[in-house]
Amino acid sequence: MLKVKDNDLDKLGLLFERYKKPLFGFFYNLNKDQELSEDLVQNTFLRILKYRHLFRLPENNLQDAGEGSFRTWMFHIARNVSHDHYRKDKIKNKENVEDWQHQLIHHEHKSSELEQQDEQTLLNMAMEKLPADKREILLLSKYQEKKYKEIGEVLGCSEGTVKVKVFRALQELKTIYQQLEKRV
Amino acid sequence: MERNRVEELIKKYNARTADATEMQLLERFLESGEVSIEQLEDVNILQDKFEQIDNGSPSLQLDDHFYTMLTNEKRKEKKFTFSLPTWSAFLPKLSFAVSFTILGFFMAYFFINRTAAPEVKQLTQEVSDLKEMMMLSLLEKESATDRLRAVSLTDEMQQASKTVTEALIKTLNKDANINVRLAALEALKPYVGDSSVRMALVRSIAQQESPLIQVAMAELMAAIQEKHAVKELEKMLENNNTPEEVKRRIQKNLEVLI
Numbered sequence: 001m002l003k004v005k006d007n008d009l010d011k012l013g014l015l016f017e018r019y020k021k022p023l024f025g026f027f028y029n030l031n032k033d034q035e036l037s038e039d040l041v042q043n044t045f046l047r048i049l050k051y052r053h054l055f056r057l058p059e060n061n062l063q064d065a066g067e068g069s070f071r072t073w074m075f076h077i078a079r080n081v082s083h084d085h086y087r088k089d090k091i092k093n094k095e096n097v098e099d100w101q102h103q104l105i106h107h108e109h110k111s112s113e114l115e116q117q118d119e120q121t122l123l124n125m126a127m128e129k130l131p132a133d134k135r136e137i138l139l140l141s142k143y144q145e146k147k148y149k150e151i152g153e154v155l156g157c158s159e160g161t162v163k164v165k166v167f168r169a170l171q172e173l174k175t176i177y178q179q180l181e182k183r184v
Numbered sequence: 185m186e187r188n189r190v191e192e193l194i195k196k197y198n199a200r201t202a203d204a205t206e207m208q209l210l211e212r213f214l215e216s217g218e219v220s221i222e223q224l225e226d227v228n229i230l231q232d233k234f235e236q237i238d239n240g241s242p243s244l245q246l247d248d249h250f251y252t253m254l255t256n257e258k259r260k261e262k263k264f265t266f267s268l269p270t271w272s273a274f275l276p277k278l279s280f281a282v283s284f285t286i287l288g289f290f291m292a293y294f295f296i297n298r299t300a301a302p303e304v305k306q307l308t309q310e311v312s313d314l315k316e317m318m319m320l321s322l323l324e325k326e327s328a329t330d331r332l333r334a335v336s337l338t339d340e341m342q343q344a345s346k347t348v349t350e351a352l353i354k355t356l357n358k359d360a361n362i363n364v365r366l367a368a369l370e371a372l373k374p375y376v377g378d379s380s381v382r383m384a385l386v387r388s389i390a391q392q393e394s395p396l397i398q399v400a401m402a403e404l405m406a407a408i409q410e411k412h413a414v415k416e417l418e419k420m421l422e423n424n425n426t427p428e429e430v431k432r433r434i435q436k437n438l439e440v441l442i
Contacts, residue, residue: 009258016250024246025239038246039328039361045250046363049257084362084394120237123230127237142235160215167214170227170234177230 001070005052015070016045022143023078029127029139030082040085044078051077072150075140079154126176134169141166190218198225249329315341316348323351328361335367349375353384357391365392369400376408389416395430406437414441 003011020041027037048055057069127135140151141162148162155162193210196202202210213219222228315337322334335355338344344352355368375381385401392398398420405413417434420426426434 007261009254009261012254020242020246024242028240038242041242041246042249043363046253087393123233123237138234160217163214163221164211167221167227170230174226174230
């Protein structure tokens with residue numbers, strides 16, 4: 001990233017190749033919309049390019065810390081991109097209100113197929129039912145490889161608070177998962 | 185003693201017999217680092233399963249869009265990266281070429297004005313209208329990349345019409361994509377001499393919710409010394425939803441304005 005900051009823009013291609021999939025996974029698991037998720041990945045990299053001069057390494061300038069701090073910075077931007085998108089369009093609310101019927105049918109359809117579904121599908125469904133903030137912290141934990149200190153930097157809270165938030169999110173996910181399991 | 189208490193609590197959690205008070209205590213230990221999520225069987229297993237969920241894959245279209253954007257950006261950068269030795273080596277040749285080009289322009293201008301002025305003017309107008317039409321139609325597209333292209337088309341216009349500036353203001357206020365809105369703000373900068381554009385920008389402040397745009401607008405208002413913006417910026421300062429960092433930057437720009 002430091003080379004990108006020094007206007008060696010080809011290196012951004014390397015970062016894109018390395019992080020496009022986790023970034024896409026982060027957005028996709030939040031909104032389940034392929035096209036929108038790709039747009040948000042593109043917007044994240046556009047902002048990385050635009051604000052590259054603001055990227056800073058931590059004071060203990062180690063190689064790993066460099067990569068870690070870029071990932072933290074990238075997810076910080078990704079989170080803002082996602083929030084800006086929803087804040088502007090209020091898509092989330094619109095979806096909840098207007099598409100409830102569609103979602104109900106969708107879930108009923110899914111329920112009837114549960115017997116043929118595997119564990120991962122069930123977990124995916126439980127994830128969809130989880131509140132957005134909890135889904136977000138679990139996804140950050142997954143894509144930031146459980147580095148709770150880094151996640152704390154993205155969310156602006158302490159490492160300990162992140163651990164508690166992850167724990168609470170997992171507890172709720174477990175409850176929803178078990179409820180869905182009973183219905184099978 | 186404390187260690188025993190922690191271990192007992194973990195056992196209780198794993199046996200699913202921990203009550204609400206013990207769960208609260210467990211959270212306290214998690215926060216202080218005395219207990220890790222890996223020690224809590226149920227959530228640890230669930231977290232492992234969650235790690236294995238399929239993430240989906242981006243399509244090749246994403247690669248296309250990204251590399252187009254990168255190429256455009258590199259092209260823009262190249263314009264500014266002439267190094268000093270290159271300049272000095274080519275300076276004599278360059279000045280010679282520039283002198284001839286300027287002379288050529290003067291001569292062409294002289295002759296065109298005398299012979300084909302109406303035709304050239306008409307052609308220029310047609311090209312400008314075409315660009316305007318293209319920009320307005322691209323702004324309606326769903327893809328953010330297309331809308332960004334639309335906004336950047338204004339760079340090529342010698343003088344934007346009222347329709348164009350109004351379209352840019354509408355984009356600044358309504359576009360769903362923050363990068364497009366930022367680009368629209370950037371594209372409007374050359375037209376801040378026009379009082380109607382300035383007033384539209386002042387009115388637009390209240391509509392902006394993105395911290396990036398709020399800061400960019402405050403900085404623009406300070407740069408053009410638009411005193412009418414003071415009230416709007418103060419409202420933003422009073423708004424509880426405005427992030428602290430944005431408030432700090434607005435305050436700084438207000439000091440320049442007042």
